[in-house]
Structures are given as C-alpha cells and as structure tokens.
Amino acid sequence: MTTQTILPVDAERLSELSLRCGEPSWLKESRLKALELAAELTLPKLEKTRIDRWNVNHYGNYKETQPIASLHEAPSSITALVKDQEEGSLIIHRNSGVVFTRLAPELAEQGVIFTDLQTAVREHGDLVQRYLHKAVKPDEHSLAALHAALWNGGVFLYVPKNVVVSTPLQAVLLTDDAEASFVPHILIVADTNSSVTYVDNYVSDKTEAGLHNGAVEVFVGAGAKVRYASVHQLGEDTTDVTYRRAVVENDGAIDWIIGEMNYGNTASDTKSILKGNGSTSNAKVIAVGSGSQKLNYTTQAQHFGKNTPSNMITRAVMRDAATSIINGITKIEKGATRADGQQTEKVLMLSPKARGDANPILLIDEDDVTAGHAASVGQVNYEQVYYLMSRGISRHEAETLIIYGFLAPVVSQIPLEGLRNQLQSLVERKLGQ
Structure with missing residues (x-):
C-alpha cells in the first residue's frame, strides 16, 4: 500500500522563506529539490508498523524565535536540564529555531564551531555544504525528503584536526507550540584525530498533536572519536520520527547512547557506516513503552572497511498495552574482511497486553568475518x-x-x-x- 504524501508547503512559500532567512542559493535549491522528491516518494516501510496511520503530516508553520540573553530566561520546562550548564557549551533550540548559544572561550580559541545550523550555513557555508544531507539522504523516503526541505534551527558542531574536547557539549531541543514547525537537523563533523562528546535532550510541553521529523548526521574523520548521547522525552501528543547516521573513516570510532523515553508513537533508525579500515561502532539503546504507544526501533551497522568491529545492544521494557518492534541489522559487505558484528536485542514485558518483537538480522557477503546475535522477549x-x-x-x-x-x-x-x-x-x- 502506498500513501500520497501531503506537502505542508508549496515551492513558492518555501523559496520565500529561504530568502527571508538569508540562505545561500545552493541551500534554497537543495530545499526545493527535496520538496519535489517528497511529492514522488512514499513513506518509509517499517517492519510490522503502519506508520501511515500515525500523525506524520502535522508540521505546523515556521515561526521566528526570540533569543534569550541568559539561562534565567529559559522556559521552565527545561530549567532543570540546564541548571548545571552555567559555564559549559550549550545550545537551546525552541520550536522553529535556536534561542540560546554558548561556546566555551577555550574551545573557540581551538577552532571548535558550535552553533545553530542556519547560522553555520551563513558563516561556514563551504564546510556545511560538504556534509549536509550526505549521510541521511533526501531520496530515502518522503519523510527524509520533507526533512531536507523543511529543517530549521538545529545544531552544527565542528571539531578541528587533533583537537580533544574533554567536556561534553550539550543541546536541549524543546517543542511547546503545536502550530510551530519542529524539524531540527543535527550535523557533527569530527576532523582527523579529534575527540568529542555531544549530548542532547528532546522535550515537549504542549497538549496538541505535533510531529518531530528529525535527522542526525555524524562524520567521524580518520582516528577521531565521537560519543553521541541522546534522550527523547516527548509527550504523548507528539509523534517522533528520527533518522541517525554516522560515517566513520579509518580507525575512527562512534559511540551511540540513546534513551527513548517518549510517550507518543516513535520510530527511530540509528545506523553506523563503517567506511574505513579499523573503524568501530558501539550502539546502546534503551526504551520504555507505556500506555498504547507504538514503537519501532532499528539499529544498524554496515561494514565496508577491513577489521571493523561493531556492537549493538538494545533493551526495551513494555508495560500497559504498548507494542514495540526492535530490529538489529548487521550488514557486512564484500571485501570487509575480518569484520566483527555483534548484536543483542532484549524485550521485557510487564503486562499481559504488552507486545514486543526482537528481530536480529545478519547480512553477510564476506567469508573471513565473525558475527553473532542474541535476542529474547519475555516477562x-x-x-x-x-x-x-x-x-x-x-x-x-x-x-x-x-x-x-x-x-x-x-x-x-x-x-x-x-x-x-x-x-x-x-x-x-x-x-x-
């Protein structure tokens, strides 16, 4: 079954918005091309999940945001999350844009860039253009295309070659206006032999239906290390669809730590592309489902390089009448000799009405590899x-x-x-x- 994509904006309005935001011509063309794709593509096909029945059309409209001068002006719904960040590097994204940005001076002196993506487009256009939409591609499905057309605010983090950032950089992303679009894009680039930890938290404070259509792109240079931690705690009236991708070069490493604590329907896909020899990936995901939530989580590792270990651990706890589909996919391509892909998916059910599926998948096109999986569903x-x-x-x-x-x-x-x-x-x- 295919579902007609409902476009939330036409090309003329999208072009006007891009011009009003001062975006360069290449980005405007990128948005318009993605909008054309969205009209042609179908929704993503999720295992045993009818995403066409979810609220995936309520984008709202772009609303300009008012910046805040200090954390004392931060919305009460996120005060507790930023109280320990009086001096640290922090970005606060609210609805359609970023309202607060702070980068520690010592990091700025080392060439670290930590700002909202729309500002980065204007001030570091060549760097952003090199990576934007190269990992989460607009032609994957209609939601990816609409994200590429409509993204706003977001985060851009760049760590220069040989720079080691010892203190985590944090972002809080809040949606509290059901009529305002909430389509943040996270773009992280860690150059050769650099190291960084990035943490973000997604929060909602509204009682009307809304949609988060998010994308995360992480590019890990040769010998670089990125640790990405994310907690989603959006309310039951917010549908959350998030695609995360990391591209890892020679001897680079990506660590994913994901906490899926939403109260509404949720689909996420977290994938590491081990492009370089010696690249590694570790992904840890936990989820707790309650009420009548429908949850679909996929974790993937795709091995291209030689000597590439990956490990994926997913734990889900289901209560009430919540249902979950937990997918683990290890794909070892031809030529990825001595790759090692391991995965574990476990679902714990606390109610007779709760349901959980754990689906481990190994796709191996090379002989000289090791791989394994474990899966369990029970009480x-x-x-x-x-x-x-x-x-x-x-x-x-x-x-x-x-x-x-x-x-x-x-x-x-x-x-x-x-x-x-x-x-x-x-x-x-x-x-x-």
Missing part, C-alpha cells in the same frame, strides 16, 4: 523475584531491581551525571514507580 524472571524476596526484599522492590539491572548496560554509559540521573528518573516515571 520478568520470577525465580529471580523469589530469590530476592527470600532475602527480605518486597516483591515490588525485587521487580524494580530486576528491571533496573536489565536497563543498566545503557543507563550507566550516559556521559553526564545530570543526564544520567534524569534518565533514571524518566525510567521510574514511565514504569510508575
């Missing part, structure tokens, strides 16, 4: 519960300990203590603890 192990109860722990506490132990491989890896504590609180809230 809390009551032998473990009874063992803990025999030690004087209540049933509720025993089940809670088992659930937290189930999620611990990801939660423990969050690089910011405040974000780690926040994720723990979100888990507790979603589990009704």
Whole structure:
C-alpha cells in the first residue's frame, strides 16, 4: 500500500522563506529539490508498523524565535536540564529555531564551531555544504525528503584536526507550540584525530498533536572519536520520527547512547557506516513503552572497511498495552574482511497486553568475518523475584531491581551525571514507580 504524501508547503512559500532567512542559493535549491522528491516518494516501510496511520503530516508553520540573553530566561520546562550548564557549551533550540548559544572561550580559541545550523550555513557555508544531507539522504523516503526541505534551527558542531574536547557539549531541543514547525537537523563533523562528546535532550510541553521529523548526521574523520548521547522525552501528543547516521573513516570510532523515553508513537533508525579500515561502532539503546504507544526501533551497522568491529545492544521494557518492534541489522559487505558484528536485542514485558518483537538480522557477503546475535522477549524472571524476596526484599522492590539491572548496560554509559540521573528518573516515571 502506498500513501500520497501531503506537502505542508508549496515551492513558492518555501523559496520565500529561504530568502527571508538569508540562505545561500545552493541551500534554497537543495530545499526545493527535496520538496519535489517528497511529492514522488512514499513513506518509509517499517517492519510490522503502519506508520501511515500515525500523525506524520502535522508540521505546523515556521515561526521566528526570540533569543534569550541568559539561562534565567529559559522556559521552565527545561530549567532543570540546564541548571548545571552555567559555564559549559550549550545550545537551546525552541520550536522553529535556536534561542540560546554558548561556546566555551577555550574551545573557540581551538577552532571548535558550535552553533545553530542556519547560522553555520551563513558563516561556514563551504564546510556545511560538504556534509549536509550526505549521510541521511533526501531520496530515502518522503519523510527524509520533507526533512531536507523543511529543517530549521538545529545544531552544527565542528571539531578541528587533533583537537580533544574533554567536556561534553550539550543541546536541549524543546517543542511547546503545536502550530510551530519542529524539524531540527543535527550535523557533527569530527576532523582527523579529534575527540568529542555531544549530548542532547528532546522535550515537549504542549497538549496538541505535533510531529518531530528529525535527522542526525555524524562524520567521524580518520582516528577521531565521537560519543553521541541522546534522550527523547516527548509527550504523548507528539509523534517522533528520527533518522541517525554516522560515517566513520579509518580507525575512527562512534559511540551511540540513546534513551527513548517518549510517550507518543516513535520510530527511530540509528545506523553506523563503517567506511574505513579499523573503524568501530558501539550502539546502546534503551526504551520504555507505556500506555498504547507504538514503537519501532532499528539499529544498524554496515561494514565496508577491513577489521571493523561493531556492537549493538538494545533493551526495551513494555508495560500497559504498548507494542514495540526492535530490529538489529548487521550488514557486512564484500571485501570487509575480518569484520566483527555483534548484536543483542532484549524485550521485557510487564503486562499481559504488552507486545514486543526482537528481530536480529545478519547480512553477510564476506567469508573471513565473525558475527553473532542474541535476542529474547519475555516477562520478568520470577525465580529471580523469589530469590530476592527470600532475602527480605518486597516483591515490588525485587521487580524494580530486576528491571533496573536489565536497563543498566545503557543507563550507566550516559556521559553526564545530570543526564544520567534524569534518565533514571524518566525510567521510574514511565514504569510508575
């Protein structure tokens, strides 16, 4: 079944908006071409998920944002998330644009760029043009094309050659106006032998239906290391569709740490493309589903280079009538000798009405490789519960300990203590603890 794509804007209005924002001609043409593609392409095909029944058309309109001078003016819904960032590098994106940007002076002196993507287009156009839409390509499906046509605000992070950034850079992305478009694009470029940790948090504060159509592109240079941590906690009225891609060169490394804590329907696809020899990827994803949520998570590693290890761990906990599809895909291309692809998907169901599918997939076109997978779907192990109860722990506490132990491989890896504590609180809230 194909579904006609409803375009939220016509070419004339999109062209006028691009001109009003002072965008260069190459970006305007890129947007218009993507809009043409969106009219021709269909929605992405998700395993056992009818995304055509989701709210994937409510984009709203571009609304100019008013910058804030200090964190004291930040919206109350994100105050707790930025209270520890009085001095650190921080970007706050609200609805259709960025309202606050701060880069530590010592990083600016080393040539680090950390700003909103629309500003980067004007001030670092050649650099942005070299990478924008090269990993998440507009012709993948209609949502990717519409993202390329409509993206706004977003984040651009560039780390120069041999620069090691020891302190995490953080972004908070808030949607609290259902009539304002929320289509941020995250673009990260880590040059040769550089190192950086980037953390972002997606938050909503509204009661009307909305859509987040997001894309993340990470380019990891030779010998560079990027750790990307992201927590999504959008409300039940917000549909969240996010595509993440990393392209990793020789001896580079990407670490994904993803916490999917939304309350609405969610689809995400996180993929590492191990292009260079010796490149590595580690992906850790946790999700907690509640209510009647429909969740579809895919984690991928595609091996092109030789001696390329990848590891993917996904943990999902489903309660109430929530359903989840968890896909792990390891693709080893011909010529990727001595590649090693490992993956584990586990789903824990806390209710008779909850449903979970774990689908490990290995696609191997080379003989000299190693690969493995493990998958499980089940309920809390009551032998473990009874063992803990025999030690004087209540049933509720025993089940809670088992659930937290189930999620611990990801939660423990969050690089910011405040974000780690926040994720723990979100888990507790979603589990009704």
